[in-house]
Amino acid sequence: MESLLEFPSMDRQDLRDLKKAIDGGFRDFSREFGExxxxxxxxxxxFLVWFEKLLIATPWPVIILVIAGLxxxxxxxxxxxxxxxxxxxxxxxxxxxxxxxxTLAIIxxxxxxxxxxxxxLGILMARSDRMQTAITPVLxxxxxxxxxxxxxxxxxxxxxxxxxGLIAVCIYAIPPIVRLTNxxxxxxxxxxxxxxxxxxxxxxxxxxxVQIPLALPNIFAGxxxxxxxxxxxxxxxxxxxxxxxxxxxxxxxxxQYLALGLMNGLAIVALAIIxxxxxxRFGQRLQRHREGVDxx
Amino acid sequence: MAxxxxxxxxxxxxxxxxxxxxxxAVQQGMSKQQLLEEHNHVLGLKDINIEVxxxxxxxxxxxxxxxxxxxxxxxxxxxxxxxxxxxxNGRDVLALSREELIEVRRHSISMVFQRFGLHVHKTxxxxxxxxxxxxxxxxxxxxxxxxxxxxRVGLSGFENHYPSQLSGGMQxxxxxxxxxxxxxxxxxxxxxxxxxxxxxRTDMQQVLxxxxxELHKTIVFITHDLDEALRLGDSIAILRDGALIQQGNPQDIxxxxxDDYIFDFVKDINRGRVIEAQSVMTPGAxxxxxxxxxxxxxxxxxxxxxxxxxxxASVVDAEGNxxxxxxxxxxxxxxxxxxxxxDQEARYR
Numbered sequence: 001m002e003s004l005l006e007f008p009s010m011d012r013q014d015l016r017d018l019k020k021a022i023d024g025g026f027r028d029f030s031r032e033f034g035e036x037x038x039x040x041x042x043x044x045x046x047f048l049v050w051f052e053k054l055l056i057a058t059p060w061p062v063i064i065l066v067i068a069g070l071x072x073x074x075x076x077x078x079x080x081x082x083x084x085x086x087x088x089x090x091x092x093x094x095x096x097x098x099x100x101x102x103t104l105a106i107i108x109x110x111x112x113x114x115x116x117x118x119x120x121l122g123i124l125m126a127r128s129d130r131m132q133t134a135i136t137p138v139l140x141x142x143x144x145x146x147x148x149x150x151x152x153x154x155x156x157x158x159x160x161x162x163x164x165g166l167i168a169v170c171i172y173a174i175p176p177i178v179r180l181t182n183x184x185x186x187x188x189x190x191x192x193x194x195x196x197x198x199x200x201x202x203x204x205x206x207x208x209x210v211q212i213p214l215a216l217p218n219i220f221a222g223x224x225x226x227x228x229x230x231x232x233x234x235x236x237x238x239x240x241x242x243x244x245x246x247x248x249x250x251x252x253x254x255x256q257y258l259a260l261g262l263m264n265g266l267a268i269v270a271l272a273i274i275x276x277x278x279x280x281r282f283g284q285r286l287q288r289h290r291e292g293v294d295x296x
Numbered sequence: 297m298a299x300x301x302x303x304x305x306x307x308x309x310x311x312x313x314x315x316x317x318x319x320x321a322v323q324q325g326m327s328k329q330q331l332l333e334e335h336n337h338v339l340g341l342k343d344i345n346i347e348v349x350x351x352x353x354x355x356x357x358x359x360x361x362x363x364x365x366x367x368x369x370x371x372x373x374x375x376x377x378x379x380x381x382x383x384x385n386g387r388d389v390l391a392l393s394r395e396e397l398i399e400v401r402r403h404s405i406s407m408v409f410q411r412f413g414l415h416v417h418k419t420x421x422x423x424x425x426x427x428x429x430x431x432x433x434x435x436x437x438x439x440x441x442x443x444x445x446x447x448r449v450g451l452s453g454f455e456n457h458y459p460s461q462l463s464g465g466m467q468x469x470x471x472x473x474x475x476x477x478x479x480x481x482x483x484x485x486x487x488x489x490x491x492x493x494x495x496x497r498t499d500m501q502q503v504l505x506x507x508x509x510e511l512h513k514t515i516v517f518i519t520h521d522l523d524e525a526l527r528l529g530d531s532i533a534i535l536r537d538g539a540l541i542q543q544g545n546p547q548d549i550x551x552x553x554x555d556d557y558i559f560d561f562v563k564d565i566n567r568g569r570v571i572e573a574q575s576v577m578t579p580g581a582x583x584x585x586x587x588x589x590x591x592x593x594x595x596x597x598x599x600x601x602x603x604x605x606x607x608x609a610s611v612v613d614a615e616g617n618x619x620x621x622x623x624x625x626x627x628x629x630x631x632x633x634x635x636x637x638x639d640q641e642a643r644y645r
Contacts, residue, residue, distance in 0.1 A: 195413030200401030
């Protein structure tokens, strides 16, 4: 009975050796390629730094005007514009302007990166079932594995700073846009595609003329989700040296500053709501053609 | 015999994971039932041989599941056959490369769909211009060129509407304009009017007949509705369980149904609207009485003959020469519904 109570686990010594071997292997790998990767991400870093500086250096009334303009372009809703302007005024008034600009910079860059990588990946995934079977479990891992776990190799490879933070945010935030692009393309009506085939459309004509336009509402839902998830990562990203609203939150956890934590937390929420409303309204406006009267 | 535009020879289509492995058995006559139960494959089409004449409307009729939609999709190879030969314009469609097939679809064959197949994110004008835009024409020019077809199907003024703002009948008019705009000689129509209300359907049939009178396209028209088949078809092929059971002109099908299945189909048809005087006449000299044209349908011949004191009329050909005679009794007998369990010999050829 003894053997049933005790799980026949690996020998302690062996287990330690295995872990050591993996750690050692990865350390060697990061020594070998760390610099190469850093160089590879160098342009991204420069862009991110430049964008952040630009946001901080721009006079606040200009930023608020730009925000109001973008909100109007996206949503065409007066309520959303007024809400956005008031939120930013409050953020500035409570002394969180600079941190908010930093967060805005990293979220924008992360979102752009996710769109640039995620949409092509989703298209690829929609193209074949085999691709879908291969990519789906990877996305599952990216969404469920605790962020701290993939922070370890990222930090080992690239050290502490903006780029590893950006990568961590992207790993967490990219799955929805990949999934929803794939789903959107797969949900395109068979009749619409068959008609394209019957008139001799080639792959590109089908993709850009029929599949992507019809999948846009879903793709937009993906962009929206990606932005939300990126925002929820800012606190964790601040642990590895990303400036922004996450830093004071982190400080208030360790020092039990209730008010500081609450204010910065609410600033993140305000950003999230603005992004969400604007992108959702924009997605709805893309579906103008669905507003028709159904004659039955 | 008119020029043959499309010919299909020994076409088989089997659906399933490995159709080639069961093809030989099917060719030797394995039943649909047996194929499904023992080999888990579905028989789609079995030994189809059809010739479609140029500039005519050829109707393929069958109930749902008979394979008619599968068959029409073989002509532009939206579906690959398991075996057989498909010639369009003298070219073997199955031998075409990917690029050649795309060319054929762009320029020679266009298609109209049962559920319209419109692109809901495009306006009516953009939908009608789709075929031309795919050919590489700029969207502006394509819209310009397809506008006349929108006018022809009665959609002027709706150019900037979206399909969802139109009724079913109007959406199918867009589908028709889109198919006509590429100027393809061959038009495939897969149950185009089945999703429409009866009144709209009749309306669309008139639109199609009007266009055909002028355009003389080679049309393959799929339907499950015999009335529609008889109204539109220059020739009719009837499909059941993936096999072709009768081919002929509308009168042929009504007067000489090939089996009980077709007999059941045609027995409720208004025969007076289809059968022509020449089919029931006594060949020979004319008689004392009015003249009826040889291709006058019985409904109308009846009025002429019943007004004649003698109860008879001469049947005359296109030049006005008498080629036979027809009596009131002959007409009424032919128009009467055939008896359910009548003499087999009388019913079948």
